[in-house]
Amino acid sequence: MNWKLAYAIGFHPWEETDLDFFQSLASLLEREEQGREPPLGRALDIGTGSAIWGIELAKRGWEVSGVDFVAKALNRGRERVQAAGVEMKIVQGDVTRLSxxxxxxxxxxxxxxxTFHDLDIEQQHGMARSVDALATQDATVILLCWPRRIRPLIRGVSREEIETAFSGWEITDVEPSFFKLPPLLEWVLRPDEHWYRLRRA
Known part of the structure; x- marks a missing residue:
């Protein structure tokens, strides 16, 4: 996906999610937050775009940093953060070189x-190494991934590719996201996205 072009022409259907998708993510976050009170710790929103999900994390009591390389998306994100009245650090940078x-x-x-599912193999490994270096020993990684198949725009990723890149981590859960696109895009792209939850092995 050419993310810069997508934001430049105003093509960002991933910002229009429905209640089922939101609840699928909320249930994963509740698992990480169980038995804890805010502040919940530091959270990193990789490929934050216009900061929609980083803002949700901040509302839940996380200390959030968001990173992306698309300046226009980040400008939208800063406006959203201000409108939401939350604290969130927004950084422009390469997700494969987070340090x-x-x-x-x-x-x-x-x-x-x-983000991860649209990277090539070398970039996937770079992102995974970066995450490994910045995460605590008890950290959780949550990835939203499309399956690996031939389609336009999105590359997709296999479970094996995730496991290879995150070699020091274990996939503990794989759950449907219930993400939907407008009908024509749904037919063309066939998203079938799943959440992958990873913990250190």
Whole structure:
């Protein structure tokens, strides 16, 4: 996916999610938050785009940093953060070189709602190494991934590719996201996205 072009022409259907998708993510977050009170710790929103999900994390009591390389998306994100009245650090940077992006460290939660599955193999490994270096020992990684198949726009990723990239982590849960697109895009792209929850092995 050419993310810069998509935001430049106003094509960002992933911002229009429905209640089923929201609840699927909320149930995963509740699992991480169980028995804890805010502040919940540091969270990193990878490929934050216009910060929709980073804002939700902040509302729930996480100390959130969001990183993306698309300036227009980040400008939209800053406006959303201000309108929402929450605290969220927004950084422009390469998700495969997070330490260079100066997002910080000590993250208990890493959320990616659609970046990893569009990277090539080398980039996937770079992102995974970056996450590994910045995450706490008890951290959780939550990835939203399309399956690997031939389609336009999105590359997709297999479970084996996730396991290979995150070699020091274990996939503990795979759950449907219930993400939907407008009918024509749904037919063309066949998203069938799933949440992958990872913990250190």
């Amino acid at each position: 260079e992006a100066e997002v910080g460290s000590g993250f208990r939660l890493i959320l990616d709602t659609g």
